[in-house]
Structures are given as structure tokens and as C-alpha cells.
Amino acid sequence: MSVVEVRQAAKTYLMGQIKVTALKGVDLTVEGGEFMALAGPSGSGKTTLLNLIGGFEKPTSGSVRVKGTDLAATSADALASLRARQMGFVFQNFNLLPVLTALENVEYPLLLSDKFSASRHRDLARQALERVGLSGHLLHRPMEMSGGQRQRVAIARAIVVEPDIILADEPTANLDHTTGEEILRLMKDINRVSKTTFIFSTHDQKIMDMADRVVRLLDGAFVEGA
Amino acid sequence: MMTLTIAIRNIFRHRTRTLITLFTIAFGCVAIIFVHGFFEDALREMRDSYIKAITGHLQVCKRGAFDKGFARPLDYIIDAPKDIISLIEKTPGVRVTSSRLVFSGLMSTGENSVSFLGQGVEPQKEQSVICRSSEDFIKLMRDRSFDKPDVGGVTIESGDSLEAKDTYSAILGKGLAKNLDIKPGDSIVLLTNTVGGSINAVDAKAKGIFYTGAKAFDDIALRVPLSTAQTLLRTEGVNNIVVRLFKTEDTQRVKELLEKAFKVHSWDLEIRTWDEMSDFYTKTKMLFYQQLFILEFVMTVVVLLSIFSTMNMAVLERTSEIGTIMALGTKRRGVIKLFMYEGLVLGIIGGLLGMGAGWVVIKMVSTIGIPMPPAPGMTFNWISQPDAPAKTYVLVFFLSVVAGLVSSIFPAYKASRLEIATALRGNA
Numbered sequence: 001m002s003v004v005e006v007r008q009a010a011k012t013y014l015m016g017q018i019k020v021t022a023l024k025g026v027d028l029t030v031e032g033g034e035f036m037a038l039a040g041p042s043g044s045g046k047t048t049l050l051n052l053i054g055g056f057e058k059p060t061s062g063s064v065r066v067k068g069t070d071l072a073a074t075s076a077d078a079l080a081s082l083r084a085r086q087m088g089f090v091f092q093n094f095n096l097l098p099v100l101t102a103l104e105n106v107e108y109p110l111l112l113s114d115k116f117s118a119s120r121h122r123d124l125a126r127q128a129l130e131r132v133g134l135s136g137h138l139l140h141r142p143m144e145m146s147g148g149q150r151q152r153v154a155i156a157r158a159i160v161v162e163p164d165i166i167l168a169d170e171p172t173a174n175l176d177h178t179t180g181e182e183i184l185r186l187m188k189d190i191n192r193v194s195k196t197t198f199i200f201s202t203h204d205q206k207i208m209d210m211a212d213r214v215v216r217l218l219d220g221a222f223v224e225g226a
Numbered sequence: 227m228m229t230l231t232i233a234i235r236n237i238f239r240h241r242t243r244t245l246i247t248l249f250t251i252a253f254g255c256v257a258i259i260f261v262h263g264f265f266e267d268a269l270r271e272m273r274d275s276y277i278k279a280i281t282g283h284l285q286v287c288k289r290g291a292f293d294k295g296f297a298r299p300l301d302y303i304i305d306a307p308k309d310i311i312s313l314i315e316k317t318p319g320v321r322v323t324s325s326r327l328v329f330s331g332l333m334s335t336g337e338n339s340v341s342f343l344g345q346g347v348e349p350q351k352e353q354s355v356i357c358r359s360s361e362d363f364i365k366l367m368r369d370r371s372f373d374k375p376d377v378g379g380v381t382i383e384s385g386d387s388l389e390a391k392d393t394y395s396a397i398l399g400k401g402l403a404k405n406l407d408i409k410p411g412d413s414i415v416l417l418t419n420t421v422g423g424s425i426n427a428v429d430a431k432a433k434g435i436f437y438t439g440a441k442a443f444d445d446i447a448l449r450v451p452l453s454t455a456q457t458l459l460r461t462e463g464v465n466n467i468v469v470r471l472f473k474t475e476d477t478q479r480v481k482e483l484l485e486k487a488f489k490v491h492s493w494d495l496e497i498r499t500w501d502e503m504s505d506f507y508t509k510t511k512m513l514f515y516q517q518l519f520i521l522e523f524v525m526t527v528v529v530l531l532s533i534f535s536t537m538n539m540a541v542l543e544r545t546s547e548i549g550t551i552m553a554l555g556t557k558r559r560g561v562i563k564l565f566m567y568e569g570l571v572l573g574i575i576g577g578l579l580g581m582g583a584g585w586v587v588i589k590m591v592s593t594i595g596i597p598m599p600p601a602p603g604m605t606f607n608w609i610s611q612p613d614a615p616a617k618t619y620v621l622v623f624f625l626s627v628v629a630g631l632v633s634s635i636f637p638a639y640k641a642s643r644l645e646i647a648t649a650l651r652g653n654a
Contacts, residue, residue: 056553056646077557084555091650095550099235104228111228112555157554 004030008062022048037211038201044217046201055079084112088158090168094150096142128156148179168200233567250532254525255580255622263612282468303463319476324351325464331418346455349388385410385434395433401445420460537637549649558642565638573630577623
């Protein structure tokens, strides 16, 4: 069953007086449980496509559906609820909240989702951190952890609500190659065990090689794999 | 709970900036508390001076005397005051009463004459305070009680005060004495109409010069023993019974009790409270409170702008974090809540610090005392001992919290309207 359906999605930005086209009417279907890479050079439209799928912004034309919901026709609050319940996010810069500990960072999405009772939140966050190998860093703040550890916390934060889909924008770009591979292996392992759909962007060939499917973008259009 | 945790921790991320903001809030609170305490003290000083020297807490007169009696005081004589005084003195809360015979006339030194407002008083019940040294003055200023068993309260600047055995003696208000260049020991002639309508005059000796808190009173007033006034006016009655209470706060309650009692006895009497008779005090109080309101307004705006600046800076610095929490599923109202909490927490902490610091400052200044020049309408220097009431502390805390909330509304709204994708890139 497809979890993501992108139909003729185009995105144009207005930079001052100039129109810049980031996506040129792309079509994409992602099936449940896929481990898919969006590849392409900088400016090819990878992040824009992930932003559309995540509901961070709406397409200028065309449609994006996640689990059957048309994101363009959904209110901001309903989109927030959809993200809290059904999506996880991993960012290039980790984007952890610096004032919270690792455990609190992972617990945060649970507070936004009504999937689990409040009494289980702490335990679920702890389990997620154990799963990414950070059981010894529960009370560390992001500034006290390495880049790889921070990205593991971010992955724990993404998986803790047991989402249907995890979007990762260049998750290894700020990590050294070995750490990047470890992170990808971790994501792959979660995908294999939990059947969670992963869509991640990268321009690292070795990382691409670990994906089930690679969709290549160039200048806002698919050139391979869609 | 997590939102509040994040809000509190965010506040202390930039300690220097937060400390400056908290200091600004606390400083605003201290300024309001101090000025409020200072004004309250000045007003209390003024009020007590009026009560002690001029009005007492209550005055009882024949009906109509308060409105028409100034021009014709002799039309409102209470011929048999004994039973009335006895009833008043038995009323709970009443400390003492003193009968007065108020009249007006001309005072002459032989060469010059001026009009005066005379008060025939019972010297034993209206003990004057002699104050000729700085020690006497400080003692007088520190005495805020109504514990002494007298009504009195004029302060003798030179000469002596009236005594029970005195007959043809008078003490003169500072301004009145200055007008005719009268010194203690000088002879004066008091000329007035009697109750019967004829003219009468007595020779008297200026025994002392007094002052009160009210310049207007000191410029026209003199006091003679009640018996002298009665002889001069050819009456055995009085036209004014001054009532001193144990506590100023009981004024209204005692007034109501007396009014009921007078009604039972069918006595056609009227009662005025000290504040009804102290028009100048009431107007000064309004003026002080208006000034205080302006100060409160200015300080609240300063605090508001300070918190606004901090919150606005926070939104700019944390754009990426705002994008992250919205990406994770935080709704716009959740973002507003987060920043409103931060403003609220700043307001609460700043308000608490301000209340504490204000209390310490007030206590310190009050212990030392500030020598002050005469307040409006007063004739003597005084020592300010600021003492803000509890409601002032509540007010500054409330203002601080409201300022915290109000100043964070716009930054919070601005944060909640950020586009997620743009915010994630760190652009506001």
C-alpha cells in the first residue's frame, strides 16, 4: 500500500521579483516499508520535495497525499496533528532542543501525539534511546554529545511515536563517513524490524548504495527511479 | 509541563540578558514601591497632623453648623453638651472628646488689627506638644500613635502651651503672630460678637506661638481656654465636640454608631469625619495618586519594552528551534504558549525580585529616615519613613506579570506565524 503519492507537484518561489522553480511537476509513489533515497546535487529539489511530503509547505500546483490525506487541503493544525502521529523527522543539523536532555528531546513528540498514555512516555523515550545505543546518555544535553550521538538522539525522537514514515534530510551530511554509515545502518535496521518507511536525501554515493530505491533529481525533475 | 520546562530553561540560556531584563523589572517594581511608600507616608503625616491639630477623627455639631456655621458659629451653640459628651465617650473605639467653642473676631495689638478664627479649647484635653530642639522634633515625627489621652497636637514653637488653670491667655498660629509681629508675653485684644449680638472684648496675653501641619490654619487661628471663650461670647455652651478615636480606621464605624445613638435620643446633631473636613488633604491625596499612576504607567512601559526586547531577540535567535518544534507537530497555539510562558515566567521572577528588593529598600530607608522640607500646605520639616502597604506589593507583582504577558504577545504571535521550511533554514 502506498504511503506517499506525489502527483504533478510543482513548487515555485518568488525571490524578490524573480520566480525560481524548485520542482517541475514531479510524480512519485512510495510504498509502505520502503527505504528510499532521494539523490541529486545541491539545488536539485530534494529538500523541497521532502518539505512538501512533510507538509512544511504546500505545492504551487499538483498534490501530495500521505496515507490518503491531501496535504494541500489540510489545515495547519490538522497537518501538525498528522506529523505528530504519523511522521518522524531527522535533520541535517540534528535540530535537537538545546535546553532539553536527550531523554526529554525524545519524549517531546510523545507529548504532541495522543498515541500513548502519558504514564508511558518516559519509558518509551528510554526504550527508543536504548534502541539507538544511547542508554548511557539519557541525561546528557545536546551540547555534551558528539555529532553522531546527536543524530542518534534525533533518530530516537523520530521513531518514538512509531510513525508510518520517517523523512530524513541529508542525515549524514554533517557527520564523518564512518559515523554516517553507522547512522544509515541504524535507520536501515529500524526499517527492517519496524517496517517504517524511510525517505532520505543524500548526495553521498556510498549512502545511496544502502537504499532499496534511489530516485535521482536534477533541476527540479526526476531523472531516474521515480 | 514540558512547555513550561522549556520556557524556564530558555529564559536562563542567556543569563546576562535575562539578568538585565530581571533587573529592569525589579528596578521598576522598587521604584513604584518606594514612591508609593513615600507618598503614603507623606499623606499619613498630613492626615495625622490634621486629625491631631484641627479636626480630630470626628466632630459633632448642631445640624447645619458645618455648612453655615463658619459665618454664624454662634447660631449653632449646643447649650447642654454634658449628656452628649457622656454618650460619645462611652462608645467603643472613642479615646477622648474635647469641647470647643469656635468663633471669629478681630485681634488687635493697639496699632493693627486682623481677623482671626478662634478656638476655645479645654487645655487639659488638647495638650500641645512643645518642640524646640531637633531631638524634640525627631521624637514628635516618630510618634505616629494616638495613644496619648488628649485630642491636642498643635506644636508650640515658642512660649508655652495653654494649661487648665489659664484664663486670659492665648496661643497664636505662627502665621497670625507673624502678621502682627506678636511674641510670647505680648498683650493682645480680642474683639467679637457675643451670643446675644452685642460686642465684647477681652485683654489677653499671648502665651505661646504654635504651628500645625496646615499652613492655612496657622495663618488665621488662635486658641484660648474654653472658659475664656465662653466669657467672651457670654455663653455656657459649646458649638463643636471633637472626638479622638484609638484608631483612624474605626472612623466610619464609630460615626455610624453615634448617628444611631443620636437618632434614638432625638438629638439634632450632625457628624463629620476628618476626611470630610480636610478638603486640602483629599485633594492632595488625589494629586499624589495621579502622579503615582503616571509613574506606574511609565515604569510598566519600561518593563514592557524590556521584556519585549528580550522576547523579540529570542524569536530571532531561535527561529530554527521554532521550525523544529512545529515540524515535530507543535501547533501554532503551542508556539504562542511557549513564548507567553517565557514572558510570564520573566514577569513572575522579576516581580518577586522587585517585591523583595522593594521591601528591603523600604525597610532600610524607613529605619534611617529622610529629612524632608514641608509638604504642600504644611509648615514644618518632617522625616519621611516610607512604608508601602501590602496592596502596593501585590500591585507591582500584578503589573510585572501583566507586563510579562502583554510584552510577549507580539513576539509569540510572530513566532507562531513562521513558515516551517523557512524557519528550519534559520530565517525569520
